[in-house]
Amino acid sequence: MxxxxxxxxxxxxxxxxxxxxxxxxxxxxxxxxxxxxxxxxxxxxxxxxxxxxxxxxxxxxxxxxxxxxxxxxxxxxxxxxxxxxxxxxxxxxxxxxxxxxxxxxxxxxxxxxxxxxxxxxxxxxxxTELLGERLLSTPKHYAYLKISEGCNRTCSFCAIPLMRGQHVSKPIEQLVAEAEGLVKKGVKEIMLIAQELTYYGLDIYKKRDLPRLLNALADVKGIEWIRLHYAYPSKFPLEILDVMRERDNICKYLDMPLQHASNNMLKAMRRNITREEMGELIKTIREKVPGICLRTTLIAGFPGETEEDIEELKGFLQEHRFDRVGIFNYSHEENTSAYDLADDVPADVKAERAQSVMEMQQEISYEKNQEKIGKVFKVIIDKKEAGRYLGRTEFDSVEVDNEVVIHSTGKLAIGEFVHVRITKAYDYDIEGEVVIE
Missing domain, CATH: 3.40.50.12160 (Methylthiotransferase, N-terminal domain)
Structure with missing residues (x-):
């Protein structure tokens, strides 16, 4: 046998x-x-x-x-x-x-x-000795760095605390060691992620300590871009902006989900901020970091939302002209406080409202992209597809933002940085030629 x-x-x-x-x-x-x-x-x-x-x-x-x-x-x-x-x-x-x-x-x-x-x-x-060690599934030139787990916020629509627990920050030394390990693997860009970046450090250092973490990460040799994702607008620690302005390898990019801009909706969502306060914060951010790219995420169709609320949101977007916007249709999640409210906006109306917001943002994005024509940007090359190279500027994160279509007579290496002069611009993408230095 x-x-x-x-x-x-x-x-x-x-x-x-x-x-x-x-x-x-x-x-x-x-x-x-x-x-x-x-x-x-x-x-x-x-x-x-x-x-x-x-x-x-x-x-x-x-x-x-x-x-x-x-x-x-x-x-x-x-x-x-x-x-x-x-x-x-x-x-x-x-x-x-x-x-x-x-x-x-x-x-x-x-x-x-x-x-x-x-x-x-x-x-x-x-x-335990592998703390921070991992096998990257991203291309080797960029990686995500999770700086904390969970969330202490009580937004009425969100089930994340039910699934991820309370906020727990990772120590700065551990994150620096992880970043150094990523650099050894060839990583040049790290994207800081958390459910809520600005809360970083409150649990272990008894204060909002993201600025100190940013400075420590910016000191890691080999990291050329550090990108910030998911900052909460209420009580935003403005010192973050000073570090962003002063450190060359921190991208002038901030992903700050606002969720809405109608005071009625912001209150119902338990966002702890008003439309007016958000407007002042955006103004301050742009004053402290000239040329910053602001990305936000919104929700359409929250319980009780009216056409007036959506018009107010669109007016806010017109006024503040975000560089990047994403929008979700509201999802009625059990065990959240909003689940007690009637999910009274029909699915097709949610979709129509989201579509109308994105159509307006499309025009803003097109106009902002047109302004880039003739300018030169530092671009990281992400991939080669259909005989052309695709990359991103410091104002674009992976998968969610614009791409740069790069025309080059020579061969370019994936993960390499090149300077590109923009020659054409569309709603969400731009094209350009490599500038030989």
């Missing part, structure tokens, strides 16, 4: 949702690899035998995508293509009890902070 050959496990990690989830997947990958377990990310070859689905549970659309992805993996398991399917992340944290009943074929469910338990499934040890 022939002895059965034991095939070594190969794990595929599938990541859904935000960049914070991506970092979690990268950390899990690093831990598995350190335990001599073969691991890949978003593998299309189907030569793995175990899948780990890192889910998102933020809004209805994200939850639906997560569930469909789990079902796809279970179908592969049913067909004998997979041995095991594990599920982790926000959806699993929030709805584990229900999901276990509905999908008993899943081999194990894990929450957002249960990495050591996932590793136990593989008879692997959690290696």
């Amino acid at each position: 022939k002895a059965r050959t034991l095939k070594k496990d190969k794990v595929n990690i599938i990541t859904l949702g935000c960049s914070k989830n991506l970092v979690d997947s990268e950390v899990l990958s690093g831990q598995l690899a350190a335990n001599d377990i073969s691991v890949v990310h978003e593998n299309t070859k189907l030569d793995h035998n175990i899948s780990v689905v890192n889910t998102c549970g933020f809004i209805d659309k994200a939850k639906e995508e997560s569930i469909n992805t789990i079902l796809d993996q279970l179908e592969l398991k049913r067909r004998g293509k997979l041995d095991k399917v594990y599920v982790t992340g926000c959806l699993s944290e929030r709805y584990r009890a229900d999901l276990e009943q509905e999908m008993p074929e899943v081999d194990a469910w894990f929450g957002t902070l249960e990495l050591p338990l996932i590793l136990k499934q593989f008879d692997a040890d959690y290696k």
